[in-house]
Amino acid sequence: MIATRGRRAMVTALVGACALATVTACSSDSGSSAGGSSVLTIQGDAGNPTLVENFNPLMSSNALHGVNLIYEPLEIVSPIDGSFTPFLATSHKFINSTTLTFTLRSGVKWSDGTPFTAQDVVFTFNLLKKFPALDGTGVWQHLSSISASGSTVTMKFSSPSVPAAAIVAAVPIVPQHIWSKIADPTKFTNTKPVGTGPFTLQSFAPTEYTLVKNPTYWQASKIAPTEVKFPAQASSQSANQLQVTSGAFDWAYNYLPDVQKTYVDRDPKQNTYWFPPGGTIGLYLNLTKSPYSNADFRKGISLALDRTTIAKKAVNGYLDQASMSGLILPNLQKWLDPSLPNKGLITQSVSAAMASFAQAGYTMKGGKLVGSDGKQVTMTISMPNNFSDWVAAATEVSTELKAVGIQVNLDEPQFAQYQTEIQSGSFDAAIGGFGGSGSPYTDFNNALNSQFAAPLKTATANNFERFKDPAVDSALNTLAGATDEAAQQKATYALEQAMYEQTPVVLLYYGGSWGLFSTKNFTGWPSASNPYTLPTNYNQSLLMVVTHLTKS
Structure with missing residues (x-):
């Protein structure tokens, strides 16, 4: 296989497909305008082709990719140039090389209507400390303490750790009012996820799951898709490539040996790709x-x-x-x-x-x-x-x-x-x-x-x-x-x-990062002329992309 997700840049992921008829049927949107569907269909999770329902964002290695559209971090760090894009935090600042502060965004709500607060951030990080199995990025190898005052969260490091800002900024934040009641979050599959992100879970089936737009999202006006569908994917490389070239997805992530001939030329007005270096x-x-x-x-x-x-x-x-x-x-x-x-x-x-x-x-x-x-x-x-x-x-x-x-x-x-x-x-x-x-x-x-x-x-x-x-x-x-x-x-x-x-x-x-896009329904995909993130569809790049898309 070329560029499988398990190596991300040792380096990135291939995923397969359910039957074409199922995918194309799922992509229809009878309520959409003549300009195209408002449903975003993404080549997503490998399932052979049965998916396992798991929306625990703190166990990302086991969670479904769509979890990245439900839960947000403080900031997203570009895998291209290391720049920060604010989400739940509006900014961060080093007081010195061992003290970092984040200023949180006001007016954010969890999808169940509960206000988001600094205590949710403190709770999330302390949860990683209490359950080290959740700390997959080694946050507490750097942190010594975390506290909050008003809308400011202060993190202290055990030694000078300026680059660790990128690690702590990327942690998905979970709601204290729900997760504090979970006895063992390492075993929690979170089948009714409550997040601050642009989408919520609408339905789940072993062959496909669907997210629906969160109307109370703090930047809902920037979110063009009304739904996001993730069909289950097989593990076969050839099946993946056939699904992609047939036009089943708005966004696919797959290596194609001759992308111009096998993908772009099939619909040259709408099919495009971007294969930037990812590692x-x-x-x-x-x-x-x-x-x-x-x-x-x-x-x-x-x-x-x-x-x-x-x-x-x-x-x-x-x-x-x-x-x-x-x-x-x-x-x-x-x-x-x-x-x-x-x-x-x-x-x-x-x-x-x-x-x-x-x-x-x-x-x-x-x-x-x-x-x-x-x-x-x-x-x-x-x-x-x-x-x-x-x-x-x-x-x-x-x-x-x-x-x-x-x-x-x-x-x-x-x-x-x-x-x-x-x-x-x-x-x-x-x-x-x-x-x-x-x-x-x-x-x-x-x-x-x-x-x-x-x-x-x-x-x-x-x-x-x-x-x-x-x-x-x-x-x-x-x-x-x-x-x-x-x-x-x-x-x-x-x-x-x-x-x-x-x-x-x-x-x-x-x-390479093997991004394949159709502009039939949406534009604004990352590209060489607009490299705001890598075209990977299995991590926080999902959140970056959906906040950049516009309706075709």
Whole structure:
């Protein structure tokens, strides 16, 4: 599969479909104007094709995608450039590097008519503390306390944590007057959700659920759809693609090999797409093993690769090679160190690769790259067997590394085994995702912070390559506590230089977000000319998109 949701930018999600007749029938709206239907149909949740009813926003990994239209966060952080869009909060401000305040919006009501207050925010965050299983983003790894006074919520961090504003801002807020009565919210499926968002649950069936517009929503005038339908989706990639190309959805999220021919040309006046970079795909090398522990050897691998060809093989050329700065460009262009050659893009050079290998103590003999012991360098690259773009990338990497004398084998386990391998450090090399949060700090911290460099056979959630550098840790600490942009820029430049000079991960190409849209019923979709969010239809981008849509 290409770009499945389970990797979001390790990286993103494919979902399948119920019968075409059912979907198209569901999309009708007898009360709509001649300009098109007021019902928004979204390719949504995988169900094979039976859906499991769960609208618990604090257990997002199990909840249905539509929950993002029922519950709102304080602010939504752009996964493109890290900018904040206010929702339940109108603004936030750092008093110092450990104290953050949010000013809440007035006049907001829960969908049952109860006023929304600051106590709902305090209650929600304390709920995450009381039930750590709900704290999937690690809020209380940063927070030390939360309090409220009037419309101001104050959060105190245990250490300088300026980038953590993006984490706490994104927490969906739940109503205290309902959730305080729930004995165990980790098991609560919330089949009668009460939120502050633009939609409420109208009906649920195993094959489809429908949300209806919330008339008391604080910005109801901005909401064009009167209903949103999420048909159940199968797990078959081919079924997904057939449903999308048949025109069953206003908004789909699916990789199509030839999107112009298979989708746009079927209805060129109304079908459009946007495939922006949503993360970076890289070759992770196990830095606890020789020769990967040698930075010159890693540079040799980087220089030996033709990233443009790899991107063409992996994602049909929709996206191009990634910058070794570690930034997703042009999304994070403002943070790019101008001293990096060619924006951090690496041009393949076999001669330069061989020079770098020689610096590490490896030379070519008889068509084989050998070390001082005379043995050929061998590498096994691991990737999930159903991530077809990663498999294609690894196949091309294998071909190119064999050309410089490295014997490469491909290991294609099921995702669960692959995940165990990379988390425990039991791999030579692995294809994986890097970045995609919209925040340079978050992207670099996850990949490079030595605190994540757990011993081999001990699972870690990040820094799978086990990179360690005190200077990098220092730059991360500086960035975490910096409240002015000049200091943030300086620390970010240092991290980019570490990526470029030390090659802790060999970044290859940008992984796509596969947004497919019909303008038959609605316009205002995110696009290259209006990149207000990524076109992902399974997270808070849903809320961003529906507040931007207008009736066709």
